[in-house]
Amino acid sequence: xxxxxxxxxxxxxxxxxxxxxxEAKDIRWPTSLGAxxxxxxxxxxxxxxxxxxxxxxxxxxxxxLTFTLGRGTDIVLxxxxxxxxxxxxxxxxxxxxxxxxFWRELTSExxxxxxxxxxxxxxxxxxxxxxxxxxxxxxxxxxxxWRLLSEMEPEELVSTIDFRYITDAITPEEAxxxxxxxxxxxxxxxxxxxxxxxxxxxxxxxxxxxxxxQIQTLCRKYLEAGFTAFKIxxxxxxxxxxxxxxLVREEIxxxxxxxxxxxxxxxxxxxxxxxxxxxxxxxxxxxxxxSPDDVLGHKKISxxxxxxxxxxxxxxxCCNRVLFKQFMQAKALQFCQIDSARIGGVNEILSVYLMAKxxxxxxxxxxxxxxxxxxxxxxxxWDYTSVSxxxxxxxIEFVDQQHEQFVNPxxxxxxxxxxxxxxxxxxxxxxxxxxxxxxxxxxxEWQRMFADxxxxxxxx
Numbered sequence: 001x002x003x004x005x006x007x008x009x010x011x012x013x014x015x016x017x018x019x020x021x022x023e024a025k026d027i028r029w030p031t032s033l034g035a036x037x038x039x040x041x042x043x044x045x046x047x048x049x050x051x052x053x054x055x056x057x058x059x060x061x062x063x064x065l066t067f068t069l070g071r072g073t074d075i076v077l078x079x080x081x082x083x084x085x086x087x088x089x090x091x092x093x094x095x096x097x098x099x100x101x102f103w104r105e106l107t108s109e110x111x112x113x114x115x116x117x118x119x120x121x122x123x124x125x126x127x128x129x130x131x132x133x134x135x136x137x138x139x140x141x142x143x144x145x146w147r148l149l150s151e152m153e154p155e156e157l158v159s160t161i162d163f164r165y166i167t168d169a170i171t172p173e174e175a176x177x178x179x180x181x182x183x184x185x186x187x188x189x190x191x192x193x194x195x196x197x198x199x200x201x202x203x204x205x206x207x208x209x210x211x212x213x214q215i216q217t218l219c220r221k222y223l224e225a226g227f228t229a230f231k232i233x234x235x236x237x238x239x240x241x242x243x244x245x246x247l248v249r250e251e252i253x254x255x256x257x258x259x260x261x262x263x264x265x266x267x268x269x270x271x272x273x274x275x276x277x278x279x280x281x282x283x284x285x286x287x288x289x290x291s292p293d294d295v296l297g298h299k300k301i302s303x304x305x306x307x308x309x310x311x312x313x314x315x316x317x318c319c320n321r322v323l324f325k326q327f328m329q330a331k332a333l334q335f336c337q338i339d340s341a342r343i344g345g346v347n348e349i350l351s352v353y354l355m356a357k358x359x360x361x362x363x364x365x366x367x368x369x370x371x372x373x374x375x376x377x378x379x380x381x382w383d384y385t386s387v388s389x390x391x392x393x394x395x396i397e398f399v400d401q402q403h404e405q406f407v408n409p410x411x412x413x414x415x416x417x418x419x420x421x422x423x424x425x426x427x428x429x430x431x432x433x434x435x436x437x438x439x440x441x442x443x444x445e446w447q448r449m450f451a452d453x454x455x456x457x458x459x460x
Contacts, residue, residue: 014140016093017056022084022129025051026073027430028440029370029402030449035209036401037069037368040235040265043209046070047401048440049341049370050077051430052128054087054136062136063428066128066341067369071460073440079125082112087129096137099160103130103347107162119319123344130345131375135426144421145346146378150190150385154179161351169325175354182386189385197417198381199229199391200398201257203368205248206232212247219251226416229257229395231287235265238277245281254282261287264317268297272304285311285335292317299332313337315352316366320344324352328359335393337366340375346426349379357387367397373410374403374427377418405434 028048031037037045049065050073068076086106087095095102107118107126116122138145149157154176163172205218219230230252234241241260248258260283266274271289278286286305290297292314302312311334318324320343327333336356338349356363363383365376373396380396388394396418403409407429411419421427437445441457449455 014092014096014137016091017058017060017136017140019054019088019090019092020057021055022080022087022132023053023055024077024080024084024128025435026077026440027051027370027435027438027443028070028073028446029405029438030445030455031401032070033454035207037399038207038209039233039261039263040208041263042069047370048073050080050125050128051435052080052132054129054132056092056136060136060139062132062134062139062425063430064128064130064132064135064345064426065371065428065430066124066131067339067372068124076121076124076128079112079121080128083109083122083125083129087133092136092140095133099347100162103160103344104162104164106130107344118322118344123319124341127341127343127345130347131340131426131428134346135428138425142424144378144424145426146193146381146385146421147190149346149350149378149382150186154183157350160347161354162347163351165322166325166351166355169329170351170355170358174358175351178354178357179386182389185389186385189389193381193384193420197413197415197419198377198384199395199417200227200412201229201231201259201364201395202227202398202400203231203233203261204398204400205230206244206261208233208236212244215244215247216251219248222416223252223256225412226414228255228416229259229284231259231261231397233263234260234278235262235274238274241274242277245278245283249281257284259283259285259287259313262289264288264290264292266290268294268300271301275301275305275308275310279305279308279310283310285313287313287335287337288317289314293319293323295323295326295330295332298327299330302332302334311335313364315339316342316368318342321348321351321355325355328355328361331359334362336361336363338363338376338379339366340372340379341369342366346379353379353383353387362393363388364394365396368399370402371406371428373398373418374406374408377410378421378426381418381420405430405438407431 032044313335315337316339367373
C-alpha cells in the first residue's frame, strides 16, 4: 500500500544512502553428518543459506539470508542474482519511502513472477533481499529491528505492507487501529522485554535421527538450562513415536509442555489416526500434520483433535500471506508459525501478525534453521510490544545450531528466554571466518571434506 498524504506526517525522514551492489553467497554447513535437523520428511539436511549483502556508497551495509537445506541453495542464489538489478543503483529513500510499493515490484516483477508469483524459489530469494534491507534500515536508525518496528508510528509501519489480496481479512485502517490501541503501556512492555526477554522452547532434543541416549541427555541438558517446553519429530514409525513420546515424558515430567512435529508426512486421515495413538502424552500441538497447502485438511485434523485438547500448528512452509489468511479464516490452525525466510521477508510477515491478532490466533515462530532464531526473535518481541501485547501460550522455537557463526547471535538467558537484541540491525551478519570456511563449494571446510571423501562433490 503506498504512503498516503494522511500517513506522510508519520513517516520519519532517514539519511539517504546510495545502494551500489547486491552480493550473494551460497553458505552450507554439513549438519547431516550428525543427523541434526532430521525429521520424517527431511532425513539428511545440511543447514544452508543464501547470504545477501547490500552495500552502499556511504559504507553502511545490510545483511539478509534465506534458509535452505543444501542441494538447491544454488538455485535460490541464481534467483537473487536475477533480482539484484531491481535494487542496485537505487537510494534507500526511494525504497523506504514507499516500501510496500518496492516490495510489490520485487515480488511481482512482470517476468520473474511467472516462475513464482509470491511463492517458491523466487519468494525465498526476495526474502533474503528484503531481510537485508531491514537490517540496513535498523543500522540507519541505530536500532535493533524489534525496536525499529516498536517505535514506528502505526501509519509508517502499515505503509510498509502490501495489502493486495488480504483486504477481505484485514484493511490498512484496521491495522492502524490495532497498532494505535497497542500504544497504551507499550513502553512498559519494551522495558519488560529488555529485562526479561521472551520465552523459548527447544526442538534440539528431538531430531528423528537421534538415539534414545542422545534424547535423554539433551532433555536433561535443557531442563537444567531452564526450558519448560520441548518438541520432538514424529511420523516415520508409530511404535517408535510412542516409545519416544514416553521417553521424553519420563525425562521432562508431566508439568512441562510437549509438542510433536510431523513435517507434512501424513495424509489427513492418517494424521488423525496417528495422533489418537499419541494423545495420552498430553501434547500441546501437532505441527505440520499434512500438506502445508491443505487448508481444509488442517481444519479437519483440528476439529478431530479438539476433544483431546491437541492444537494444530503450521506455517513454516506457507508460501505467502494469502495462505495464512485462508488458514485463519477457516479456523484451521491454533498456532501460527511464521518463518522469517519462507514468505517475503519482514514486510509480508507483519501482515500475518496483524491478521493473527484480528483472528485471535497465537503466533509461535518457526526457527529451526540457520539464522532463523536470530531473525524471528525481533518479530516476536515486536508482536508483544505492539500487536498481541501478550505472551500467553506464545514462545519462540530455539534450535542450538550455527549461532556461533553470527556477529550478534541469538542468546538465551538463565530463564530460557531470548535476550533482547541491542545491536542495530536484524542480527543477520555472519562472521567473515564462517564465510571463508563454509561458502560452497570453495570454502576451506568443503574443500577438506571433498578431499577426504566425507562428501562427493558430483553427488552434492
